[in-house]
Amino acid sequence: MESVYRRSGRAEVTEDPCPITDSEIMVILKPDADERTVGQEVMEAAEAMPFPVEVNTPMQERIAEGIGGTPADIQVKVFGRDLEALRGSIKELRERLMKVEGIRSVTPDTPDPMPRWRLVLDEEALRRLGVSRSLVTRTLQAALQGLPSEIRFEGPQRIERMVRFPNDGRTSPETLKGTPLVLDDGRALTLGQVAHFEEASTPTLVRRESGQRRIGLNIRTSGDLGGTAKRIESALEGVKLPEGAFIKLGGKIEEARETQRRLGLAIVAALTLVVGLLYIALKTWREVLVVLATLPDAFAGALLALWLAGETWNISSIVGMIGLFGVAVQNSLVLITQAKSLMAQGLPFEAALREASLGRVRPKLMTAGAAILGLMPMLFGFGGSELERPLAIAMVGGLVTSTLFTLLALPSFYAWVGKPKTEAVAEYH
The missing domain is CATH 3.30.2090.10 (Multidrug efflux transporter AcrB TolC docking domain; DN and DC subdomains)
Known part of the structure; x- marks a missing residue:
């Protein structure tokens, strides 16, 4: 650590939603420090404290508070009128949640009375x-x-x-x-x-949401956010609550589910648009299928890269997947259009395909290499780009595997699927 300073409370007139009972300890790391190692050590020290502690980067905290109201991965919110009864329920919920797989810590979001x-x-x-x-x-x-x-x-x-x-x-x-x-x-x-x-x-602090009193538990996870949320929902089934009280999940998972739903629609729209444009350019569904064959390979490379880097399937990585739609099909589209151009000049299908495959190796490598080099600043986190890192990892992994597939496997696949019917009939006879 290079320096440490603390901010307690807030200004008398401010838009900061944090209560006056909160303190923030800002830690500036040395340039050669390993952020993951230091963060893990700080989290272990925070979990030993007798009061709730959240560990986060300033940017991630502000974004999380803006979209979900809390920097926690998952927040279990208990709504009701009687705060004393809710506090009793919170104790039982905390004991249950600590037994759920994938949960690192469970802390209340309000201090004790x-x-x-x-x-x-x-x-x-x-x-x-x-x-x-x-x-x-x-x-x-x-x-x-x-x-x-x-x-x-x-x-x-x-x-x-x-x-x-x-x-x-x-x-x-x-x-x-x-x-x-x-x-x-x-x-x-x-x-x-x-x-x-x-x-x-x-009460030192009374939280309200949608006009109702609530008490929450901030949960920090150590794995797949969606899978942990499902296990939490299963653990909360059958919990006895005071009359009129109910439970709702919040935090990053709340916004993640809504954003994933919207991104799912965006993926469908992007795929439909890509398929439509490919058909307009190639005129046959068979060649469109050949071009689209690079997408599964690109997605597999993106998932493998995320796994190797220790990143999870999140909003940033999904955006990277969407970005792969256009980039991954680019090289395969160039190969097919080049082969069709050579066939129009009189070359047989296999000769045209061989010429297009061997003659366009350098442009394909240069295209993929330029894209990967452009993503390097985000990939290595220069300039506080930790939020964009999963996007860069997904795109780099997808570009590597899709380029290798285009150079090594796509010509054979095109020769098997996309051969013109006239040549196929001639070979049969």
Whole structure:
């Protein structure tokens, strides 16, 4: 680590949604530091803390908070009216979730209730002794906060003088019970004669969503996000909740599911458009099939590259898959159009295919190489591009396998599938 600094609370006037009870510790790494190793060590230290800790990069945290309301991978939200009952349910849910495979840590998204002392007035004593509620309130305010006694101005500056009871800086129920109450008739009583203190607790933070109170558990996963979410949903089945309460999953998985649905539609639209344009260019479905044969190989290479790099199937990698649609078919389309051009000049099918395959090796390698070199900054994470890294990994893996397939296997596949009918009939006879 190169430097560490902390930010606690927030500005008085700000758009930051974080509560004033939050602290952020920013860590600047040295240029030669391994981000994964340091991140793993920080997470292990955070899990040992007695309070909830989230470990993330600043960019990922802001994006996650914007799209899902929390930087957690998965958040189990429990909605209901009674916060005390919800806290009891949260404890049971946490015990269940810790047994689910793929979960690294489970922490509440709100701190524990803050202990406090509650003043309970003795109504009978108030009536018997002739003490008003307002007198008790003013006396406590004078003892704890002070009462304004004078306001004066020094130029534009407004100065307010406060008067309060003398104290030694320690406030406890026992000392407050001895606070004097002076009545209008001159009698002097003590606060302990008309009230007593009870130990209670109050929420330090109340979260609301869609107009309803909620408590959440932030879950950090260590594998496939979608598979872990399904196991969590199975573990939550049959959980007894307070009346009117219900559970909803949030976090990155919420936005991931919605985005994957939209990207699924985008994949279908892109594939349809590519197939349509290929048919317009090639005029036959057989040759369109030959060109599209590179797509499964490209996708297999992308998945293999993601697995080797330790990345998961996420939104960025899906976008990389969509980008492979046009890039992967480019070389195979060049091969087929070149072969058809040579056939139009009078060469037989096999001779034209051989010439197109051998004569276009360098342009194919240059095309794929230029694309891969352009993705290198994102691939190695230069300039804070950790979000785009899965996209680059998927595209590089797909480009490598699709280029090899185009150079080594596609000519044979085209010779088997795309041979003109006239030559096929002639060979048969």
